[in-house]
Amino acid sequence: MRFLFGLMAALMLAATAQAQSYSLEVGDVLAIEVLEDASLNRNALVLPDGNITFPFAGSIRAAGRSVQQVQQSLVQALAPNFATAPTVFVSINQLSNPPTSGSGITVYVIGEVNDPGEKELSRGTTFLQGLASVGGFTNFAATKRIQLRRTDPSTGQEAVYTFNLRAAGDGAKISGNATLLDGDVILVPERRLFE
Incomplete structure (x- = not known):
C-alpha cells in the first residue's frame, strides 16, 4: 500500500515539474482565476502575436514563458486595481492543436x-x-x-x-x-x- 502511495506521489511530482517547465505556445488556452473578483475568471487564448489579453491587465506576453511567469505578470498588472495584491491562479486549459490536413x-x-x-x-x-x-x-x-x-x-x-x-x-x-x-x-x- 505504501508503495502505491509513493508511486502516486512521484507521478504527481513529475507531472507538476513537467507543467512548470512547459513553455506556452500560440494557440494554448489558459484558465485564469482571480480569487478577489470572480467576474474576472475566464479562459484566455495565447494569440498569434504570443500575448493574452485580460481585463484591467491589458496585453501580457505568454508564448515562450511558463505558466508561473504569466501568473506573476498578471498579479503585477492587476495589483494597482486592488487594495492588496490579488491572488491569481493560472493553469493550462487546452494545449494548442497541431495543424491538421483535413477538409476543415x-x-x-x-x-x-x-x-x-x-x-x-x-x-x-x-x-x-x-x-x-x-x-x-x-x-x-x-x-x-x-x-x-x-x-x-x-x-x-x-x-x-x-x-x-x-x-x-x-x-x-x-x-x-x-x-x-x-x-x-x-x-x-x-x-x-x-x-
Whole structure:
C-alpha cells in the first residue's frame, strides 16, 4: 500500500515539474482565476502575436514563458486595481492543436467569449455559425461591435468587418453574413462603460 502511495506521489511530482517547465505556445488556452473578483475568471487564448489579453491587465506576453511567469505578470498588472495584491491562479486549459490536413478550416476566436481559442470548423461555416461554437459571451462582451478580421494571403492586408449581433437578435438582418475562411479571426471586444 505504501508503495502505491509513493508511486502516486512521484507521478504527481513529475507531472507538476513537467507543467512548470512547459513553455506556452500560440494557440494554448489558459484558465485564469482571480480569487478577489470572480467576474474576472475566464479562459484566455495565447494569440498569434504570443500575448493574452485580460481585463484591467491589458496585453501580457505568454508564448515562450511558463505558466508561473504569466501568473506573476498578471498579479503585477492587476495589483494597482486592488487594495492588496490579488491572488491569481493560472493553469493550462487546452494545449494548442497541431495543424491538421483535413477538409476543415481553422478559425481563431478571441476576446469576451466563454470558450476562446482555435476552432476547427467545416468549410462553408458562416460567421454566425462560427459564433455559435464559442459557448456564449461573457458579461463584458460588446455584442454591438464584433469583428471579423481577415488577412489577404497575397497582399498581407487585413480587412476588418464589424457586426452588430444585438441588432440581429432584435430581428435586423445581418448584411454580409460572411462565410468563414481558413485563418479568420473573430474578435469579441470588451464593452465600454455604459455600452
